[in-house]
Amino acid sequence: MHAVTNIQKFSIHDGDGIRTTVFFKGCHLRCAWCHNPETQRFTIEMQTDTDKCTGCGRCVERCPNGAISLQRIERPRGAGKQGTETVPVAVTDRSKCTVCGKCVNACVGNYRTVVGKEYPVKELVRICLQDQMFYEDSGGGVTLSGGEVMAIDNDYLLTLVKMLDREGVDVTIDTCGEAPWENFQAILPYVHTWLYDVKVMDNDLHRQYMGLGNERILENLVRLSDSGARIYIRIPTIPEVNGTPEAMGEIIAFLKENHIDPPQINLLPYHKTGSHKYRKLGRPYPGEDLTVPTNEQMEAFVRQFNEAGYRNVRIGG
Amino acid sequence: MEERGMNERIRKLRKLSQETPVHIDLERAKIETEVYKEWEDKVSLPVLRALVLKEYFSKKTLYLGEGELIVGEKGCDPQASPTFPELCCHTVEDMHIMNDREVVNYKTTEQDIKDQEEIIIPFWKGKSTRDKILADMTDEWKDAYAAGMFTEFMEQRGPGHTCGGKNVFIKGYAEYKEEIQAAIDALDFMTDPEAFDKQEELKAMLIDCDAVMILGERYQKLIRETAAKETDPVRKAELEQMAANLDVVPAHKPQTFWQAIQLYWFTHLAVTTELNPWDAFSPGRLDQHLNPYYEKDVEDGILDDYKALELLECLWVKFNNQPAPVKVGVTLKESGTYTDFANINTGGIKEDGTNGVNNVSYLILDCMDEMRLVQPNSNVQISRKTPAKFLKRACEISRKGWGQPAFYNTDELVQELLNAGKTLLDARQGGSSGCVETGSWGNEAYILTGYLNIPKIFQLTLYNGFDPVSGKQIGLQTGDATEFKTYDELWNAFTKQLVHMVDIKIRGNNVIERIFANYMPAPCLSIVTNDCIKNGKDYNAGGARYNTKYIQGVGIGTITDCLSAIKYNVFDNQNFTMAELLQAMDDNYVGHEDIFNMVANKSPKYGNDDDYADDIMKDVFALYRDTVTGRPIMNGGQYHVDMLPTTCHIYFGEVIGATANGRLAHKPVSEGISPEKFADTHGPTAVIKSCAKMDHMSTGGTLLNQKFTPDAVKGEVGLENMASLIRSYFAMDGHHIQFNVFDKNVLLDAQIHPDDHKDLIVRVAGYSDYFRNLDKELQDEIINRTAQEFA
DSSP: OEEEEEEEEEEOSSSSSSEEEEEESOOSOOOTTOSOGGGTSSSOEEEEOTTTOOOOOHHHHHOTTOOEEEEEEEEEOSTTOOSEEEEEEEEEOTTTOOOOOHHHHHOTTSOEEEEOEEEOHHHHHHHHHTTHHHHHHHTOEEEEESSOGGGSOHHHHHHHHHHHHHTTOOEEEEEOOOSOHHHHHHHGGGOSEEEEEOOOSOHHHHHHHHSSOSHHHHHHHHHHHHTTOOEEEEEEEOTTTTOSHHHHHHHHHHHHHTTOOOSEEEEEEOOSTTHHHHHHTTOOOTTTTOOOOOHHHHHHHHHHHHHTTOOOEEEOO | OOOOOSSHHHHHHHHHHHHSOOEEEOHHHHHHHHHHHHHTTTSOHHHHHHHHHHHHHHHSOOOOOTTOSSOOOSSSSTTEEEOOTTTOOOOHHHHHHHHHOSSSOOBOOHHHHHHIIIIIHHHHTTTSHHHHHHHHSOHHHHHHHHHTSBOOGGGSSBSOOOBOOTHHHHOOHHHHHHHHHHHHHTOOTTTOTTHHHHHHHHHHHHHHHHHHHHHHHHHHHHHHHHHHHOOOHHHHHHHHHHHHHHHHTTTSOOOSHHHHHHHHHHHHHHHHHHSOBTTOOBOSBHHHHHHHHHHHHHHHTSOOHHHHHHHHHHHHHHHHTOOOOOOOHHHHHHTOSSOOOOEEEEEOBOTTSSBOOOHHHHHHHHHHHHHOOSSSEEEEEEOTTSOHHHHHHHHHHHTTTTOOSEEEEHHHHHHHHHHTTOOHHHHHTEEEETTTEEEETTTEEEEEEEEEEHHHHHHHHHTTTEETTTTEEOSOOOOOGGGOOSHHHHHHHHHHHHHHHHHHHHHHHHHHHHHHHHHOOOHHHHHHSTTHHHHTOOGGGTOSSEEEEEEEEEOHHHHHHHHHHHIIIIIISOSSOHHHHHHHHHTTTTTOHHHHHHHHHSSOOTTSSOHHHHHHHHHHHHHHHHHHTTOBOTTSSEEEEEBOOTTHHHHHHHTOOOOTTSOOTTOOOOOTTOOOTTTOOSHHHHHHHHHHTSOGGGSSOBOOEEEEOGGGGOHHHHHHHHHHHHHHHHHTTOOEEEEEEOOHHHHHHHHHOGGGGTTOEEEOSSSEEEGGGSOHHHHHHHHHSOOBOOO
16 A cells, blocks of 8 residues: 555646546655645655644644644734734644644644545545546546655556556556656556656756756656657756756757657646645745746747657646 | 627617616506406406407507617516516515615616506405415415425416427417317317316417417507608618518518517517516527528528527527516525526437537527627537537637536436436427426426425424424424434434425425416417417416426535434444534534534535445435425326526525534525535536436436636636536436636625626526626625636
8 A cells, every 4th residue: 555645536737638646645856846745755744734723722632642732833814914923823743743633633624634545456446437437538547646656666556557457547657757667667558648757957956956866767768768658748847947948958859869759748837836835744845946937938948849849848737 | 898799789789688777567567457357257267368468469568679670578678577466466565675675676666666556456465376375375384485495486476487399480370370270169069078168278379379469560560660760771671671570470480580580589478478487488499490491591592690690699689688577585585586597408409319409509609609698598408419519619608607508418308308208209309498497398387386495304303393493393293313323213204304395395386286277377378388279278277298397406415414424423433412413503513613623524525426425415315306206296297306496595595504514504505416515625527426426317407516717627628628527427417517617706806896897697506697686695605616626
């Protein structure tokens, strides 16, 4: 079994048609711009919304480990209001928290959640098949994403894709590529499309912003392409990292050099919507200094790819 | 206000229609009173009713608007609303209320009030069907009605709301007369004990045919006179053509597209002025009925798409000129709108089962897109055979966010009708009219009788039949709920309460049905409905080929979540006791935040494709359906169920305290078969899956609202996904789906600055309305319907 953070029905930005996207928990990269930080760690963890907490104290009473206490903190005022306020809210000492979930049921406003739930593979397949009717009319299916789905237990993943394949469900894998090649090889026959993230060719920048180098990622991409896989290339676009004509040019050169000709390329403009999630997890947001690319920049990158001979280039998922 | 319309003429007509205040028109009531004074007790009732229409159409003020191509109004002018004192005689206080109320008001002059007081009330007081009905209901019916257990459609309106069949477009009234005369000639006075009654009914139909032809004749003369004086040669030629059209219709079969529309409009006026059949009257498959005329005219070179569209837009204005007759009291609450629920069906299939989409279908879509009016309500029927182009064009209009067209599943409708005993041919010629209710057009009297407050019936169960809101024992004593040891005990008690309440409702219905059969025949509607002429029997007395009555179940989402919350928390997990829950409900959950949290946030809910809750929905639905379906109606035929609310879910919510699902006291209950507000958290596919678990084919219609923000359906991909959702829901036998597409902020702003958003139309239930015309609670309700964001 492996923890899943979310099963998103009617997902239309993660592959073709109407899909169900399963977000697995855990990833070896630490991309500074990651807007799903709750999927980074492999372990189940506690998420608390201190911006909305009313400080009622019910969770404090229920916590068997004494991990929660009411503390006065400064936070932004409510919707439509300016400035900050200093009020008592439930603060969780994560060193004492065992993620038992008792506080979740106590929370009247649903401000506390346990992130990550383990599903026996049969149960996950059952949920993935619930929207089969919608996949068939729209040309959709199931997208396995994360986190990094290729980094989870490979036996579990193989069983999952085999079972989906047996039901005639189109499986798409959304990956950053940072996983052993054997994992790719094993599930290759059961995967219809790969959504493959490519970030930046400059390995120093890659290490700086993602915590790991890009050697294995690029190698896997080439091997996948060489084995005839259907690959959509997805490029998160951040001015500080790869949002320059030069960096994009290097990506194009790499694709050309390795004869990778994806039927679709998605340029995903960086957005700041993930920052509040870091606060809920009690972590600092590492993307504070990153900037959002302008529409003009994004359109220029599309033209750059078009001029290099790539026709189906889209902004967004 | 935005000006719309394909050209200057339409823009002017539409503007006048939109900007003229809705006003009371007593001309009809006064003429009717004179006719009753002169003829009552001298002629039979059907004849008396027909004489009213004939006299009105002979004397009524005619309206010929500047630039009009289609003529005829119910009252003196656009937005005039004739009254029907024979159904409901308004008091002076009613007249003041309808004039003064903030929304859905009807302007009433001092003279109107004087006339009402001096002419109408003295004659009609105590004589209206409303008086008769209230006098004949039992005390338990009255208590239940007052407590808001159900509503009664015929309390101040007549049965109606059907659609015309093919006849309405291919027969003139002189031809109907021949048919009626032949039926009179064939009467068997030697052995048929009903021969005399049949003769009187058929005589009334003959008089009504004359009435419609008299109206045509009067218009023909007025238009010729106007043409003679007209100095603009273009308008003069138009008027001459209009007069020439009236030489043919309504007396004879139309020869052109234009004449066919004018003929329909006269029939529409006649049916809806003879009585006030709630949900007006509708043209059925307008595209298919008009297409032969369209094709012939195009071939003859006298019509092109521009002209055809212009005539359709003129017809649209005509529909919009007719506000629903004024409602008061509970009836206003169940249906708080000017909309008279004429409903245009487009697409679907032909009699032979093949795809029915034609050129006129696309013109009708263009017309609704351009006109953007709440009336007529328009919908599309989608079958497996419907071309993707048509579906996507309809989606393109729907995603603009004003609620039309709604989408109906032709293949499923046919199955519903077959299940209810129609022939295959009659089933294919059927669909929805008014709101979502199903019937075989031109062949059937399918009467909605009222909404049933299912969550409140469950509430009575929890209080041993007592209603804490009205303070009365309304239901049976089925036991103290705190003593129930199992979920089954609770369920059995609920079953008894539901059957009891349906019994009360149907007993009342059966009396009301006979009151209409005996006192309020509708000969004009009978002329155009098969087989009333053949049977010599009125539409309101069971003369139609098929007769069906519906009771509309409201609040399936709310009651499902109530049962689910109790099963989950009280019986399965012992999170708290029934007594603790009831105490929390009594206190509207104040001071019981933990219990509220469990029932509102942490219990399985309908609308998430979760079988725990959805299985309960299936049980409630099956119980309701089996309690109602198949019961005999007094005019022959059977009862069936519908699942639609109009605006009744607001009223029904007002009369219920806090419920076990965490819904606070007096808040609306769920509408149609949509989930309770905020209950669905897994997106539109999960909602659709949950809703599809209901056996739609065994109903006479269900209603599902889906709300999207514009962002969610943008671009070609958004359109394709929308079309896919519809196809998939229909593949799962869903009956109907409609979309509200807008940003929540737009609505919030419209609440604060209504004048800046005068044009904002939202889908309410089976219809659209101006947001500014809705009361605050309904506005809140629409804002709060869960906005389905795309991932």
